[in-house]
Amino acid sequence: MFVFTILGSSMLLVSVYMYEMFEVSTYQGSIGRPAIINQRPIIGILAEEYFENKNSQAPNGSHIVASYVKMVESSGARVVPIFIGKDLAYYKNIVNTVNGILLPGGGVDLWAEDGYGKAADIIYNLVLNANRNGTYFPLFGVCLGLEVLGVVSAEMSRTVLVDCKGVENIALPLNFSDDYRSSALFSGTPQHIIDSLKTNITSNHHSKCLTQASLYENNLTETWKVTSTSGVRGDLKFVSSMEHVEFPHIFGIQFHPEKVPFEWYNKNNDPHDFNAIVANRWFYDYFVDLARRNDNSFSNKQKEESSIIYNYPAIYTGGYFQQIYRFQYSDSASTNLISVVSQQ
Ligand SMILES: *[C@@H]1O[C@H](CO)[C@@H](O)[C@H](O)[C@H]1NC(C)=O
Ligand SMILES: *[C@@H]1O[C@H](CO)[C@@H](O)[C@H](O)[C@H]1NC(C)=O
């Protein structure tokens, strides 16, 4: 009898679990997410211009902020840096090699020659082409990364981004769009995470933003589905998350999940509590899970090993970004993934 009871209750548990799995996979199937085919995803993270200080006229090489790398790694992927100022062949090679690309946040002129904005423009169009060609390829923009998605999808329009004063260094809730549960981004999000995201739990550090109005003015409302807005004042509600209508695995968020567990600059007001850690994790976990549905790979193991960010040292700054990776331009214009050397 005892054995039967144990068996009975565990079978009940199994069937409840399977029911939940079934529910989730049915939902994901309904929004066209293909099956998982790759348990060793590699994410490319785009570097951006590095300025020695606020008065620097010209960038000195490029950098990647380490908190993005850590966040992607802790979702179960490895990271390859993507360098700026390269030719089309280099970015084509990247899009045919990695399983997803992250456009991180930062502060650069998106219209600068050979910079992050230019590279993001090339990458966005290559990713669109790949998806149109039947290759499922996710692209995720965070903060400046969301902003650049807006800009490049409007062919580098200067009117998509608007001033968004008052949301630098503030934790805010997401105000979900009415149909947010039918988006790819939020259709499978556990309810407890949704509940947390309705509290002051997202880390905002931006002075520009996209709004419903700026998307409308740039004819982008058919391109992007706004899944949430946030704001501090009644008159300014910015787009805090959005996904591409045709390919919803191209998506962006205006806030910074990676700062919650990984940035500690003492002048920042980022939430670091349990609910904030759990809820913010979800966006990168979701992104990496999309990348498991792409089976690109490096042409050989040696190329993969030499391209991974493990080859570069993270430098402790003690500043606004606690750790960064720095890259200098090399003499070579080759399309080799490691044609840029680290500074140390
Ligand atoms: C650029 O960075 C390198 C490596 O850190 C440094 O040696 C050099 O002095 C920097 N150049 C300028 C102009 O700051
Ligand atoms: C689309 O796929 C075909 C066949 O694999 C390939 O020849 C072509 O280059 C691809 N186009 C793009 C834009 O990726």
Ligand SMILES: *[C@@H]1O[C@H](CO)[C@@H](O)[C@H](O)[C@H]1NC(C)=O
């Ligand atoms: C949230 O969005 C709704 C419409 O979806 C709007 O009526 C409401 O004012 C918004 N609230 C905030 C705080 O932005």
Ligand SMILES: *[C@@H]1O[C@H](CO)[C@@H](O)[C@H](O)[C@H]1NC(C)=O
């Ligand atoms: C959330 O943050 C806003 C802006 O700082 C503040 O006005 C509001 O009172 C906060 N809400 C809660 C529940 O703490």
Ligand SMILES: *[C@@H]1O[C@H](CO)[C@@H](O)[C@H](O)[C@H]1NC(C)=O
């Ligand atoms: C705006 O989008 C519509 C529908 O996609 C298109 O027909 C129209 O030409 C676009 N207008 C501009 C100015 O791009």
